[in-house]
Amino acid sequence: MGSVGMGMVENSKWGRALRWPPSRRNATICCRSRWRGYYAREVISLIEGASMDPLTDSRRRHSRRDILKSSALAIFPLAVRSGNSSLLDQQAMTANGGTDPYPIPWLDKNGSHNQPAGANLEPSHIYHFKGRVARCSTFTGVGTDNQGNRIAFGSPTTDYGVMQGEFWGARAAQQGVFTHI
Amino acid sequence: MFRGPAVPANQIHDFHPPIAPSGLYWVVPVPERGLTISPDGNTFTLEMQNVPVVDQPRWPALDSIATPARMTFKMVWKSTGEPVRYEDPSKHFRFIGTRASCQLEAQVEVPSVGFSWKSDSLNTSKSDFAVIGEEVNGRYYDS
Numbered sequence: 228m229g230s231v232g233m234g235m236v237e238n239s240k241w242g243r244a245l246r247w248p249p250s251r252r253n254a255t256i257c258c259r260s261r262w263r264g265y266y267a268r269e270v271i272s273l274i275e276g277a278s279m280d281p282l283t284d285s286r287r288r289h290s291r292r293d294i295l296k297s298s299a300l301a302i303f304p305l306a307v308r309s310g311n312s313s314l315l316d317q318q319a320m321t322a323n324g325g326t327d328p329y330p331i332p333w334l335d336k337n338g339s340h341n342q343p344a345g346a347n348l349e350p351s352h353i354y355h356f357k358g359r360v361a362r363c364s365t366f367t368g369v370g371t372d373n374q375g376n377r378i379a380f381g382s383p384t385t386d387y388g389v390m391q392g393e394f395w396g397a398r399a400a401q402q403g404v405f406t407h408i
Numbered sequence: 409m410f411r412g413p414a415v416p417a418n419q420i421h422d423f424h425p426p427i428a429p430s431g432l433y434w435v436v437p438v439p440e441r442g443l444t445i446s447p448d449g450n451t452f453t454l455e456m457q458n459v460p461v462v463d464q465p466r467w468p469a470l471d472s473i474a475t476p477a478r479m480t481f482k483m484v485w486k487s488t489g490e491p492v493r494y495e496d497p498s499k500h501f502r503f504i505g506t507r508a509s510c511q512l513e514a515q516v517e518v519p520s521v522g523f524s525w526k527s528d529s530l531n532t533s534k535s536d537f538a539v540i541g542e543e544v545n546g547r548y549y550d551s
Contacts (some may be wrong), residue, residue: 231460278418278423282499329546330431333499342434345538347494349501352435355546358443360503361452361485368533370514371524380514380527381535382414387512391443395547404438406454408424408460408479 326396328405329354344386350392352407358392409525421525422467423479423516425460449486450506452540454482463518475521477478481514485540493537500549505541509534 292345334342342348344364351360366381388407393400409421424434425439436459446454459481471499492514495502511533515526527533 232506269510279489325432327428328432329434329463330428330433330435331545334433345437346492346537347496348539349494349496349543349545350505350539351501351543351545352433353545355548357544357548358542359449359452360505360541360543361454361508361510363483363485363508363535363538366512366533367508367535367537368512368527370525372523377413378409378420378525379414379450380409381533382410383536387454388511389438389443390481390543391445393513404443405435405454406442407433407435407436408459408481 281303292318299319314319319398322396323397323399326401328356328394328396328403341386344388350388352388353405356390356392358390358394359392360388362388417539421516421518421523422464423461423477424464424467425444426474427468428464441470450489450540454481454483454487461516463516464524475516475518479514479516479517481512483510484530485510485538494539495551499545501543501545502549503539503541503543505539505543508538508540510538511535 234404249266331342331349331352341354344350344362350362364386365383366385367379369377369379372378386407390406391404393402397403410418410419411420411491425436427433428435438454438456440457442454444455445451457480459479461479463477463478464472464474466472484510487508490507491505492507493502493504511530512535513527513530515535517524
């Protein structure tokens, strides 16, 4: 596949380059190579000053502006393909989603995934999980701030949990430890 | 944290991690050695330092401002030996364990407002509900 640039025609298949302004010999080489398609006809047209194709005989002679325009347009698709090639050249990777654990799906009644702690309630905050769990709630305690004020902490909704074990993420079993605080 | 009785009107701070984009609710990974479990499985100790959290005093209001904060804490669960089993096939979970006690000591810091707080020692706190055990849910429930 050749590429058409300003003042130069390269054809890597044949390893030849034609420079502008062309010599008669260059034009001959181009024709003998049986290079088919638009670019070939365009190059021949540019070199000879007139098309060899009867269908395009009515085309006017090309000005330098036309040459610059056609050269730029010819480069454009090649530049795009070059960008795609750089993506294709990247290292192969999987696309299996993240390894973060799943939230508990059926808790989303209020647009959130929190759940209270208590008897007969699920302790884990991770779905597709098996492992050790600890859960607690309804803390009471007190502490001191940096101004010396005694401030209580804890309420019926002050809850914590920890989960250690296997969970499902990125379409595979994962191991981890997580806490709900 | 509350100034006065623990009712919403008296809440002055509420520390928790942000809700993850995935929907994981106030869940963060525990670093290696953050959780220790006694050989007999009857004591869980969770310790973490400088956990990035937010302070949302007006939580759960949607427009509650979240100020970056840090939290350091130690939490200890101890089994009472009383067995419990929670299972709901419709929700695909099964928990088998024991009741437990749980105590907590913590300190928090909100650098941007110059606030910090430290709890009294671990043995001065208590929780009214705690359990430890093993759970399966989701895809592991039927296996």
